[in-house]
Amino acid sequence: MAVQFDSAPALLAPQGAAVTPSASGGAASGFAAALAHMLQSVDTSAGAANSAVADMVEGTGDVHDAMIALQRAESTLQLTLAMRNKLMQAYQDIMRMPV
């Protein structure tokens, strides 16, 4: 049994690539950088969860370690999703603004 998580930045790479150039030319804006950082931490925690589950299946890891790592990965992902949703909502609010 192998549990595989897709790498989050890899999944989101096209969107990330589309966002970065539009954000003030060369340097990524604060929010884009923060989002990229969040995606990085999602990827890190997913990787940690992946190896903890693999360890548990192999018999070298504890059940609780695997579950805690999964829980951490989930929390990080949900926090990132919440931030992304807020960003999208703000963007749409601005787009709907009458000119």
Add this chain to the structure above:
Amino acid sequence: MSTLDAAMSASASALRAERTRIEVAVSNMANAESTRGANGQPYRRRDVVLASEPVDSFDSILGQAGAVGVKVSAIVEDPSPFKRRYDPAHPDADAGGFVAVPNVDVPEQMVDMMSASRAYQANLSAIGLIRDMIHRAMELGK
């Protein structure tokens, strides 16, 4: 990730420590009648020594750690004398017919196991509580 994460790490270290306590109590129980060990001596009761240890977090680097975990610092053998039982037919009996049996008290090990198991459950509840706090905090954004 956050300071709540450090609290979760502290609870996780406690889960590992309690698991070790259960492992040791179980091996003591399993070997309550082992009259021959690797060194030719009867089994000696083993005990876990726990020590507190700050978890890795930003606060701990600043020296303001609220969350302090626990680790197993040593597993020590109980030096108390072996129990002696009169059983002349036993292969390990001495000239007087007495057998040295491990210094393990089975009821005491049962109590140890129960206490370790309850402590494990308590730490699981703490982790559940921290998880709920994180999720509740994220609901602020909805």
